[in-house]
Every structure is written in C-alpha cells, then in structure tokens.
Amino acid sequence: MRGAGVSRRLPTSIGWVLAIAVAAGFCALGSWQLGRAQHKRAMLAHVAQVLRERQPLPLAAAAQHERAQTFDWSAGRGRFAAGAAVLLDNQVRDGQPGVRVYRPFLPADGGPALLVELGWQPLRGDRTLPVVAPLPGSHRVAGLLAPPPSPGLIRAAPAMQADGDLLAVALQPAALAAPLKLPGLAPRVLKLDPALPIGYPRDLDVLPNTLPPERHLGYAVQWFGLALAVLATAAVLTRRRRGAAREKMGA
Template identity: 35%
Template sequence: MRRLLLAVAIAGAFVILIGLGTWQLQRLEWKEALIAAAAERPAAPAVPAPGPDEWGSRPAAFPIDDWRYRRVALTGSFAPVEAFFWIALGEPNGPLGGPGYMVLVPFVTEDGWTVLVNRGFIPEDRRDPATRPDAAPPRGTVTVEGLIRRDDPPSFITPAPDTAARIFYARDIGAIAEALGAPGPIAPYQIDLVAEETPAGGLPQAGESRITFTNNHLGYALTWYGLAAALLGVSGVALWRRRARG
C-alpha cells in the first residue's frame, strides 16, 4: 500500500512539474508577442482611441493586450484637476529624472466618456503648480496623442495612497478617477502622452512610458522540466536498487 501511495505521489509531482514547465512556455510566447508589440506599436500612426462601443458594459473584458502601447489620438478637454503617481524615474527619455511624480489628469472626450491621461513626469519638488510655470494643460477642446496603458491596481505591498494630497503609488484607474471626481463612463485603460505633448515650459515631461520587460520564462520552464527529469531519475535509481536487493 505504501509503495502504491508513493508511486501515486511521484506521478502526481511529475505531472505538476511538467504542467508548470508547459505553462512557462505559454507565458514565454505571450511575453515575446508583447515585447514585439511594444517595439512596433508606438512608432505606428495614431488610431482613434477605443470608446464605449468597444468596451461597453464589460470594461473588464476589454482586450487590453490587443491595444497595449498602441498610439492613439483622442479629442476632448482636460479636467482642471490632477493626481500624482510617485515614481523613481531612471534612464528618462527627457532631461529630468529621479524621484518624482507622473501627473494624471482626467480627459473628457468630445463623445462624453473619460480617460485617465498621464501628462508626464515632474520632479518631486515641483508638485505645487506654482513651481511649474506654463505647465497647465491647454484649455478648451484639443486633440492629443499617447500610448495606451493597462490598469495598474495596487498589490498587498503597495503603500496606501494619500488621497488628501492626491498622491498614489499605483496607477489604479478606479481609485484615481474617484479621487478626482472624474465623470463617467471611465475607459478601462490609461493614456501616456507622447513626448511631443510636453508643454513649452518643459513640465510635465511627456514621453516617459516605461516599455521594458523581464523575460525569464524560458529559464523557468527549463527549471521545471529539469526538476521533472531529476524526479524521474531519482525514482528510477531507487526502483533499480530495490530490485537489485531482491
């Protein structure tokens, strides 16, 4: 009976290890497609940003991977409020980097729906609008271009936001839109403005989308498959020794 239970346990562990390796290969295919999209989409001509007709009553089902990093254009007006996403900007595309904030503003489209727009980076000591001359968004109806980004809800290790100061540590669309009183419907994605949208005063510094990825899935897959092979090898040696002893 013990041998049977041991055999079942070994077989179960082997199946799990093979399954984990196969899952990592599937993740590898997905990650490589995302990396290719991130390399190609930002340079493509802008297309209209998807509206409620495309995400409708089920925003959670919006196919974000089909749109992520795609350059889009939208027409509307900026709301006169802003929130701040804390970031340590390393290797900036523009002249400024280090600790600071991404300035997030609701953009109300001419069709009546709202998207959260990242206008760009400001240093940590420039959060007060008075320290940023000529940094206000253009008034009235304008057309802007940017890259679509996914929602970024907080994890269990994300610091709690300072809602009084409108400082956030995750680009959580729902929480930020609520704190800013953004009118609905709210798009299930965000827009990072491209560098050309930087105001004449230089702040916020647009064009700072982080398009970098780690891709360790092949290594993980080989690790799981290696463990599966090792399990078979150890089990085979143990069985051979048992039989050799008679």
C-alpha cells in the same frame, strides 16, 4: 514470502506516485510560464506594429471596454482636470526607485476622462514625493492607449497626500474615479508620446517593472528541469532499493 514482497513494493509505488505528482505540478508551472512568454511576445509584436503605423484613434476609444486589454495609438485635444494627480508607487527606472505620474484628461470631443501617464519622477531617500505641477489650458495629446500596469496581488486603496495628490500601489481607474471627483474614468490609460514637450522622462515600454518573455522562458526551463530531476531521483532510488533487496535475499 508473498506478503514480504508486497510490503517491499508498496513503499516503492507510493514513492512513484508522489514523484509523478510533484513532477506533474512542476510541468504545469513550466507550461504556465511558456504561455506567459508566448502571450507577451504576441503583445510586444502587436505594440510594435501599432507604433510603426501610428494611425490615431480619437481619445474616446479609451472608453471602449471591448478593447480594454489591447493597444492603439490615439490623439486629440482637451484639458487636464484640475486637482489631484495620481502617483503610482514602486516604479523603477534605470535602477532608481520612483513613481509614475498620471493626471486625468478631459477630451474636448466628449467621452469619459482618461488617465494620462506624464512620466517618471525619482524618490529621495526619505521617500519625499515629487511636486506635480498643474497643466492649465488646452493641450493636444498623443500616445499609446494601453491597459493600466498590472496590479499583481496588491489591491490597496490609494492614499491621499497632504497636497491632495493620490499615492497608489495599483492603478485601477474604476477605483480612482471617486477620489479624483470624476464621474468615471476610461479603462485604458494614455502613455504620452515622449516627443511631446510636457511631463517628465518617459517611454512607451508596455512591460515596465515586469518580466520580459525571455525571463518567463528561463523559468519554464527551470520548472521542466526540476520535473525531470524528480523523476530521475525516483528512478535512482528505486534501483538502489531493488539492488539492496536482491542482496538481502541472496544473503
């Protein structure tokens, strides 16, 4: 009889170990989503403060590696490099697919070139890429220095098009310098002020094509809910198993 009791408890114990392990995994995913939500809330608050104050730093600040993941307002004069533009693929605006257009900018006060986001252009159904007009002469630019858009899991090399422009699925300045025939590129990009009369439709959104904090919070609630459901299911199955065992013993 003692051996039979042990054999009945063993499957129950294994079931609870599995349930707790799965619930712990769901809780870890929920905690990660909460962390992402908090990080993005803090980032948006910082960007809002920068945009309120708009105290311009020189364009050379884009090359400060210690600030590569933060945001600053910046302004200065210089010229756009002749040659290729960079088209960042898979960029949606108002539900329409398109590309974000970048050109390297050479600051007049020295320092490495930096990529300037000129704005968004739509793609036709046949995925014909837009023609990016050159911007000769000297220009004064101003905008938000920001980390490049997150590449996610994609690390493909940029593809040169027939007109010489580069089509990229991830904006990685260090990898784009050589194809653009530049000695280097600053780690941050300049999101051009929408009020300036050059470029294409654009905004200063720092979370384009990514999840806002509210979505991360919603996913966190779902993961925690799944963890609770796993534990509740394990509890119900355990009670049913014990009830069935008692009935068998009574019979």
